[in-house]
Amino acid sequence: MPATHTPVSHSFHVLSQNDLLATLPADELERLHHHLELVPLPLGEVIYESGGKLSHLYFPTTAIISLLYVTEDGASAEISIVGNEGIIGVAVFMGGDTMPNMAVVQSAGYAYRLKAQLLQQEFNNSLPMRHLLLRYTQALLTQMAQTAVCNRHHSIEQQLCRWLLLSFDRLPSDELIMTQELISNMLGVRREGITDAARKLQSAGLIEYHRGHITLLDRQGLEDNVCECYSVVKKEYDRLLPDRIAT
Amino acid sequence: MPATHTPVSHSFHVLSQNDLLATLPADELERLHHHLELVPLPLGEVIYESGGKLSHLYFPTTAIISLLYVTEDGASAEISIVGNEGIIGVAVFMGGDTMPNMAVVQSAGYAYRLKAQLLQQEFNNSLPMRHLLLRYTQALLTQMAQTAVCNRHHSIEQQLCRWLLLSFDRLPSDELIMTQELISNMLGVRREGITDAARKLQSAGLIEYHRGHITLLDRQGLEDNVCECYSVVKKEYDRLLPDRIAT
DNA sequence: ATCGGTCTGTGTGATAGCGCACAGAAATGA
DNA sequence: TCATTTCTGTGCGCTATCACACAGACCGAT
Numbered sequence: 001m002p003a004t005h006t007p008v009s010h011s012f013h014v015l016s017q018n019d020l021l022a023t024l025p026a027d028e029l030e031r032l033h034h035h036l037e038l039v040p041l042p043l044g045e046v047i048y049e050s051g052g053k054l055s056h057l058y059f060p061t062t063a064i065i066s067l068l069y070v071t072e073d074g075a076s077a078e079i080s081i082v083g084n085e086g087i088i089g090v091a092v093f094m095g096g097d098t099m100p101n102m103a104v105v106q107s108a109g110y111a112y113r114l115k116a117q118l119l120q121q122e123f124n125n126s127l128p129m130r131h132l133l134l135r136y137t138q139a140l141l142t143q144m145a146q147t148a149v150c151n152r153h154h155s156i157e158q159q160l161c162r163w164l165l166l167s168f169d170r171l172p173s174d175e176l177i178m179t180q181e182l183i184s185n186m187l188g189v190r191r192e193g194i195t196d197a198a199r200k201l202q203s204a205g206l207i208e209y210h211r212g213h214i215t216l217l218d219r220q221g222l223e224d225n226v227c228e229c230y231s232v233v234k235k236e237y238d239r240l241l242p243d244r245i246a247t
Numbered sequence: 248m249p250a251t252h253t254p255v256s257h258s259f260h261v262l263s264q265n266d267l268l269a270t271l272p273a274d275e276l277e278r279l280h281h282h283l284e285l286v287p288l289p290l291g292e293v294i295y296e297s298g299g300k301l302s303h304l305y306f307p308t309t310a311i312i313s314l315l316y317v318t319e320d321g322a323s324a325e326i327s328i329v330g331n332e333g334i335i336g337v338a339v340f341m342g343g344d345t346m347p348n349m350a351v352v353q354s355a356g357y358a359y360r361l362k363a364q365l366l367q368q369e370f371n372n373s374l375p376m377r378h379l380l381l382r383y384t385q386a387l388l389t390q391m392a393q394t395a396v397c398n399r400h401h402s403i404e405q406q407l408c409r410w411l412l413l414s415f416d417r418l419p420s421d422e423l424i425m426t427q428e429l430i431s432n433m434l435g436v437r438r439e440g441i442t443d444a445a446r447k448l449q450s451a452g453l454i455e456y457h458r459g460h461i462t463l464l465d466r467q468g469l470e471d472n473v474c475e476c477y478s479v480v481k482k483e484y485d486r487l488l489p490d491r492i493a494t
Numbered sequence: 495a496t497c498g499g500t501c502t503g504t505g506t507g508a509t510a511g512c513g514c515a516c517a518g519a520a521a522t523g524a
Numbered sequence: 525t526c527a528t529t530t531c532t533g534t535g536c537g538c539t540a541t542c543a544c545a546c547a548g549a550c551c552g553a554t
Contacts, residue, residue, distance in 0.1 A: 069396045072475050077399045079392040094385040095378050096487050100479050101392060131342050138341040141388055145326040145348060148395035149316045152324045152435040156511075179531065188399040190512060195532060211520060211531055228319050232347050240343050402540075426501065437542060442502060458501055458550065 017061035018112060019085045019241065020136060025128055032122065036112040041065070043177065047088055047103040054097075056113040057089035063109030064170050066186055069101045077151070077188035078163075080143040081106070083170025085237060090137050092116045093123040093130075106186070107167070107176060135240040142236040150229040156189055157197040161226035163187060164207065164214070166233070174216040180209075201225070264308035265359060266332045266488065267383060272375055279369065283359040288312070290424070294335055294350040301344075303360040304336035310356030311417050313433055316348045324398070324435035327390040328353070328410075330417025332484060337384050339363045340370040340377075353433065354414070354423060382487045389483040397476040403436055404444040408473035410434060411454065411461070413480070421463040427456075448472070 021029060021036075041047075041063040048054050050070070058065070060083050067079040079101055082088055088111075091099045122129045150159055163186065167176055180198060184191040198214075201207045206221040207214055216222075223230070268276065268283075288294075288310040295301050297317070305312070307330050314326040326348055329335055335358075338346045369376045397406055410433065414423055427445060431438040445461075448454045453468040454461055463469075470477070 067392075069392060071396065071400055075400050077396045079395055090388075091385060093381075094388075095382045096385040096483075099385075100389060100483060134340075135342045137384070137388075138338060138343040138346075141337075141341075141384075141391065142347060144388065144391040144395060145314075145316060148326055148391060148398050149318065149324045149435075151395050151398040153318055153322050181531075188396075191532085192513095192534085193511065195534090199533080209532095236343075236347060428501075438501095439503085439543095440541065442504090446503080456502095 017084055018059040018087075020087055020132060021059055021112065023132055023241070028122075028126060028128060032114065032118075035118055036114055038110055039113055041105045041109055041111050043105055043108040045105040047105065048099075050100050050102050051098050052102075054089045054092055054116050056115055057087055057092055057119050058111040058113045059087050060084050060111040060170075061109065062172055063105055063111050064107035064167060065103050065111075066106040067099075067101050067103055068186070075188060076185050078186040079147060080140055081163075081166050081170065082140075083167075085170065085241065086136055086140065087133070089116065089119075090133070090140065092120055093133055094137065106182075107171065107178065132241075139233075139237045139240045143233050146229045146233050150227060151188070154227040154229065155197075156187070156193045157200060158225065158227040158229075159187055159189075160194060160197045160201070161222050162230045164201075164216070165219070165222055165226060165230050168216050168219070169234070176214040176216075177212060178214055179212040264331055265306040267334055267379060268306055268359065270379055270488070275369075275373060275375060279361065279365075282365055283361055285357055286360055288352045288356060288358055290352055290355040292352040294352065295346075297347050297349050298345050299349075301336045301339055301363050303362055304334055304339055304366050305358040305360045306334050307331050307358040307417075308356065309419055310352055310358050311354035311414060312350050312358075313353040314346075314348050314350055315433070322435060323432050325410075325433040326394060327387055328413050328417065329387075330414075332417065332488065333383055333387065334380070336363065336366075337380070337387065339367055340380055341384065353429075354418065354425065379488075386480075386484045386487045390480050393476045393480050397474060398435070401474040401476065402444075403434070403440045404447060405472065405474040405476075406434055406436075407441060407444045407448070408469050409477045411448075411463070412466070412469055412473060412477050415463050415466070416481070423461040423463075424459060425461055426459040 024032075036059075038061075041058075041060070047058060047065060062084065064081060064083045065088050066081055068076050069079055070076045088103050091097055123133060124130075150162060160183070163183065164176075168174065180194040181191045184194045187194070198207070198209060201222070202209060204221060206218045206225070208217055209215070271279070283306075285308075288305075288307070294305060294312060309331065311328060311330045312335050313328055315323050316326055317323045329350075335350050338344055370380060371377075397409060401409075407430070410430065411423075415421065427441040428438045431441045434441070445454070445456060448469070449456060451468060453465045453472070455464055456462070
């Protein structure tokens with residue numbers, strides 16, 4: 001696990017590693033960036049619990065976070081994935097403060113964080129900020145909706161493809177540190193189901209995996225195997241959150 | 248189908264049949280109510296298509312609307328249910344204008360509608376309105392998330408109980424006009440699956456049905472059979488949207 | 495009174511995914 | 525180096541759900 005707990009310096013340059021921050025107007029970012037704190041997020045860290053209040057919101061840069069719901073009998077299901085395109089903690093500006101799911105770090109990395117109260121002020125006072133966050137929330141809404149559809153109608157193999165593509169889209173590299181056991185928790189299926197599906201994908205030369213390391217070999221191949229859910233979600237993100245304004 | 252297409256008079260009294268409208272401060276409602284138009288919504292009417300722009304937003308009073316996603320190969324899945332507790336068309340104030348799902352009338356009735364542009368103005372200018380709509384949207388988010396969980400982990404019978412309870416919560420009466428075929432489309436399962444589950448519920452004395460008419464007999468019984476998803480969603484609505492301020 | 499359409503019940507396989515059990519291989523740590 | 529833990533592969537029976545096919549019951553319209 002590369003994440004250390006030593007403080008890390010940052011600049012406008014690395015701020016732009018999070019798409020939402022990168023899209024903000026310069027004066028807005030100027031106002032915020034002294035309050036932004038770059039923090040390492042180790043694998044498995046819980047950012048918020050079900051029903052737990054958030055002290056900070058997180059803008060991931062290299063980390064990936066999963067929103068998970070855990071049922072009473074211990075089963076789990078991933079509701080959505082959030083990476084450097086988004087933000088963790090929409091409940092703060094939506095006004096509900098908490099949500100009945102939890103946020104867990106799925107892939108270690110970094111995120112900028114901002115005090116909840118501060119972001120709420122910005123949300124109320126700045127129109128560009130509000131528009132940006134609401135459009136992001138709508139994209140999140142679509143991701144959740146499509147997760148429901150996918151859970152209903154598509155095979156484990158298709159869902160695995162979707163999950164891998166969504167994850168690799170949010171990663172700076174082609175390697176993902178993730179055991180089949182963990183993936184099965186995310187998708188809410190058996191570990192053996194993931195083993196089967198992953199083996200097929202490996203035989204087909206689309207990915208390579210080895211004891212918790214998954215390497216992307218053929219993105220197009222995955223896209224050929226995935227269900228429509230992936231592109232529906234991706235198109236919605238692209239439409240609602242067009243490319244960052246400045247580099 | 249009782250809905251006619253003749254205009255219907257309305258007053259503050261009936262406005263309060265929609266919880267969101269009822270929760271608005273008096274001066275806000277005063278400003279809006281001349282622009283609100285009561286319209287009948289017949290069963291099966293499509294309020295918006297996937298990707299379609301909305302000219303109006305709808306505040307259901309007695310109607311129930313389903314948000315549905317239809318897959319490329321014609322299968323469908325309900326994303327959420329909206330009745331007199333909510334509004335149709337969140338994409339308008341969230342800023343995305345359209346969504347990749349469709350809204351269909353699941354149970355005939357009435358709704359107030361408001362020009363999209365007008366509501367967008369109110370949303371931008373009125374803090375109470377904004378807070379209210381955003382809190383509602385967060386509740387909707389939870390409903391979608393829980394639909395994903397339920398699709399993953401719970402049996403058809405449990406899901407039918409959830410669906411019936413969510414529907415009856417939004418209906419003024421104990422009777423629902425709905426064939427098993429239609430329910431199966433909503434839940435994204437086979438009609439035979441609904442037949443089996445519904446027969447069990449009828450044998451247990453929880454409901455009574457007959458050629459497209461379903462009567463609620465034992466609400467507590469349904470609640471005893473339903474999965475946790477129902478109460479998770481219900482509690483979230485109650486928490487985020489406390490009882491209307493005035494009657 | 496009858497006919498045609500709609501709604502529900504039922505049967506018979508097929509299949510995807512589950513639960514469990516265990517084995518071997520690879521990493522880890524003492 | 526050896527023991528332990530972690531990760532992946534595999535087999536087997538089980539169940540829920542699916543796909544398809546068809547029958548009977550009910551309803552409304554002519």
